[in-house]
Amino acid sequence: MFTTFYRLIKTGFTNFLRNGWLSLASTIIMTLTLITISIFLILNIVLTQGIQTIQDKIDISIYLSDSAKGSKVLDLQKELSNNPDVKVVKYVSKDEAKQRYQEKFANNPQLKESLDDGGDNPLPASLEIKTYNPDKLSTLLPMFEQEKYKNMIRKVSYKENKEVIDRLFKATEFIKKIGWGLAAAFIITSLIIIFNTIRTAIYTHKSEIEIMKLVGANPWFIKWPFLIEGILYGIFGTILALIAISITLRLLSVSFNTYFGSGDTGDQVLGFLMKNLVTLVVLMLGVGITIGVTSSSIAIRKYLKKS
Amino acid sequence: MIYLKDVTKVYDKSKKKALDNISVHIKPKEFVIFVGLSGAGKSTLTKLVTHEEEPTSGKITVGGIDYSKLKKKDVPYLRRKIGVVFQDFKLLPKKTVYENISYALEVAGISNKTIRSRVPQVLKMVGLEGKAKRFPRELSGGEMQRVAIARALIHEPKILIADEPTGNLDPKNAWEIIDLLLKVNEYGTTVILTTHNKEIVNTLKKRVITLKGGKLIKDQEVGRYALQ
Numbered sequence: 001m002f003t004t005f006y007r008l009i010k011t012g013f014t015n016f017l018r019n020g021w022l023s024l025a026s027t028i029i030m031t032l033t034l035i036t037i038s039i040f041l042i043l044n045i046v047l048t049q050g051i052q053t054i055q056d057k058i059d060i061s062i063y064l065s066d067s068a069k070g071s072k073v074l075d076l077q078k079e080l081s082n083n084p085d086v087k088v089v090k091y092v093s094k095d096e097a098k099q100r101y102q103e104k105f106a107n108n109p110q111l112k113e114s115l116d117d118g119g120d121n122p123l124p125a126s127l128e129i130k131t132y133n134p135d136k137l138s139t140l141l142p143m144f145e146q147e148k149y150k151n152m153i154r155k156v157s158y159k160e161n162k163e164v165i166d167r168l169f170k171a172t173e174f175i176k177k178i179g180w181g182l183a184a185a186f187i188i189t190s191l192i193i194i195f196n197t198i199r200t201a202i203y204t205h206k207s208e209i210e211i212m213k214l215v216g217a218n219p220w221f222i223k224w225p226f227l228i229e230g231i232l233y234g235i236f237g238t239i240l241a242l243i244a245i246s247i248t249l250r251l252l253s254v255s256f257n258t259y260f261g262s263g264d265t266g267d268q269v270l271g272f273l274m275k276n277l278v279t280l281v282v283l284m285l286g287v288g289i290t291i292g293v294t295s296s297s298i299a300i301r302k303y304l305k306k307s
Numbered sequence: 308m309i310y311l312k313d314v315t316k317v318y319d320k321s322k323k324k325a326l327d328n329i330s331v332h333i334k335p336k337e338f339v340i341f342v343g344l345s346g347a348g349k350s351t352l353t354k355l356v357t358h359e360e361e362p363t364s365g366k367i368t369v370g371g372i373d374y375s376k377l378k379k380k381d382v383p384y385l386r387r388k389i390g391v392v393f394q395d396f397k398l399l400p401k402k403t404v405y406e407n408i409s410y411a412l413e414v415a416g417i418s419n420k421t422i423r424s425r426v427p428q429v430l431k432m433v434g435l436e437g438k439a440k441r442f443p444r445e446l447s448g449g450e451m452q453r454v455a456i457a458r459a460l461i462h463e464p465k466i467l468i469a470d471e472p473t474g475n476l477d478p479k480n481a482w483e484i485i486d487l488l489l490k491v492n493e494y495g496t497t498v499i500l501t502t503h504n505k506e507i508v509n510t511l512k513k514r515v516i517t518l519k520g521g522k523l524i525k526d527q528e529v530g531r532y533a534l535q
Binding site: 003014207212214217219 | 383399411414418
């Protein structure tokens with residue numbers, strides 16, 4: 001039993017090595033297939049991470065009218081603090097607003113000095129709110145509509161940003177959908193190519209399969225070395241794909257970081273991959289081996305039908 | 308050993324009778340030559356015996372096994388009892404001489420120890436010691452046919468079928484192969500040789516069965532080549 005098992009594996013390995021070009025071609029096609037699948041998975045992670053980054057940056061600024069009474073502002077601040085969804089409420093005074101403005105435009109003297117001209121500070125005081133979950137921002141809105149606060153609130157900035165944010169969400173959703181469509185198309189194409197490559201590889205062994213049958217080999221004794229070759233395509237395809245992907249990601253992570261501004265999405269993606277390396281390897285191996293074995297199995301069936 | 312009773316074979320594609328109502332009895336340890344031109348039905352006959360093809364009608368019994376009752380899963384075990392040698396050698400190109408022969412034992416689950424002792428013996432018998440590590444492409448036609456014979460003999464089969472084994476060989480190599488077949492027959496194996504080589508048929512003075520257009524036209528105990 002063990003002898004037979006060992007022989008089948010050894011024959012599979014030997015065939016893989018001796019079939020040189022065909023093995024190389026099948027392995028490269030397998031690598032490309034796995035890279036395609038992984039890239040779409042990674043892109044999906046990047047997009048999700050990107051949205052997360054943007055969502056983290058969203059908060060509400062409530063601009064207060066200059067006539068707002070201190071006690072009422074405190075009331076609102078207290079009410080917000082008591083809300084379980086709210087993470088931080090920060091009061092930004094008129095002076096602080098001015099200071100921030102001047103810092104922001106430090107490199108633009110014209111804008112910076114525009115505030116100093118009249119002497120009166122036109123910038124409003126505000127309450128800056130961050131929530132635990134950006135989705136909950138909208139649930140806070142009714143609070144500001146209340147009669148008691150109506151006169152003291154000049155503007156809620158979320159309302160203006162909302163449209164932009166919504167549009168961004170819609171765009172990313174759209175990109176994701178197209179992404180999955182493209183991924184599906186690519187994966188199907190790759191599957192067809194890899195299946196045909198393996199089929200061609202087995203076709204070249206047609207006469208050998210005949211000979212094996214003639215010397216009295218059982219169908220499974222003929223079949224298994226081919227399946228093991230299929231498994232090897234999957235294993236080597238995974239190794240090559242992992243090498244290619246990690247090199248590409250390392251090179252790209254710098255530009256990811258730049259693209260997402262102060263965020264560190266590139267590093268996050270890399271970090272995420274490193275953390276989930278085992279999952280990724282298992283996933284790729286699973287996909288690769290399944291494709292290899294299924295293709296080999298389907299391709300060889302035809303030649304084993306007849307005794 | 309081998310009984311064919313009223314065997315007719317019609318191939319689906321051509322609809323022509325490749326074999327037409329053939330009845331033959333071959334006794335154990337016999338050396339029988341099937342003679343016929345291309346298309347006479349020689350190869351079809353050997354394929355029926357190895358169960359590569361099934362007869363359209365008639366009965367085939369080999370070594371007590373009724374082929375009509377043979378299950379598909381038992382065919383590999385039958386093949387291990389019948390050695391076959393072909394005109395085009397049919398060696399596995401990606402396997403060495405040694406591996407080509409040992410493969411026939413591996414498929415039968417024979418232990419490595421037995422394989423290591425048996426393969427060199429057979430290689431010596433066919434005169435190929437020292438060429439075990441060569442690949443078929445590195446051998447001459449005569450040498451390839453010896454490998455094929457070694458492979459056919461490794462199971463010590465009761466029957467050896469040689470289908471035009473000398474067809475691709477020069478006269479010197481052809482005779483060496485024939486001598487090898489005679490030697491195998493002396494050891495007690497039933498040999499079926501198909502050929503259309505007149506010189507070989509006339510020199511051997513063995514039983515000759517002549518086929519023409521799928522019909523058996525002559526069966527002589529000590530035969531001569533009778534075709535024009």
